[in-house]
Amino acid sequence: MDHSTAWWLLAGLLVIAELLTGTFYLLMLALGAMVGALCAHFGQGTSTQIVAAALLGAGAVFVCYLLRKRSPRRQPASSNRDVNMDVGETVVVEQWNSDGTAQVRYRGATWTVICRTGALTMPGPHRVAEVVGNRLLVDKV
Structure with missing residues (x-):
């Protein structure tokens, strides 16, 4: 088997593995394998193919890692x-129960509302901050 064929097969296997796992880093390694295949097509030696594939693959993975680390979570x-x-919508709490919950009518149904930890449970308008299971976590407006 020719060296370029082996590199192209490796690149194909890495792309298939990426499709099965959803890891973007495997695509970067597949790019490295493609560079190895191109080096083989141009008649470079085996060690040059391996070094070129390793440098481009590892470099691309490192760049993707840095870009992902910089982007906000x-x-x-x-x-x-x-x-x-539901997040950001307003509900009106008429009365809080002793356990820190309340019942509100929202979108045509009765919802259980809980207040953030440490916040005061006061009647009035509240903004939905998060949906926890079938409960609305709210902040006082």
């Missing part, structure tokens, strides 16, 4: 307004 789905349409 995503909010969990329970408190992300882009995912959960």
Whole structure:
């Protein structure tokens, strides 16, 4: 088997593994394998192919790692307004129970509302900060 064929097969296997696992880093390693295949096509030696593939693959993984580390963390789905349409909406709490919960009518149903830890449970308008299971975690407006 020709060296370039082995490199292309390795690149294909890395792409398949990436599709199965969802890891973006495997795509960067597949790019390294493609560089190894191109080096083989241009008649470079085996050691040059390996070094080129390793440098590009590891460099691409390192750059992706740095970019991911710099980007801001995503909010969990329970408190992300882009995912959960209830976050940011306002509910009116008439009366709090002794256990720190309240019942409110919201979107045509009765919901159990809980207040953030340490916040005062006062009647009035509250903004939904997060949906925890089937409860609304609210902040006083």
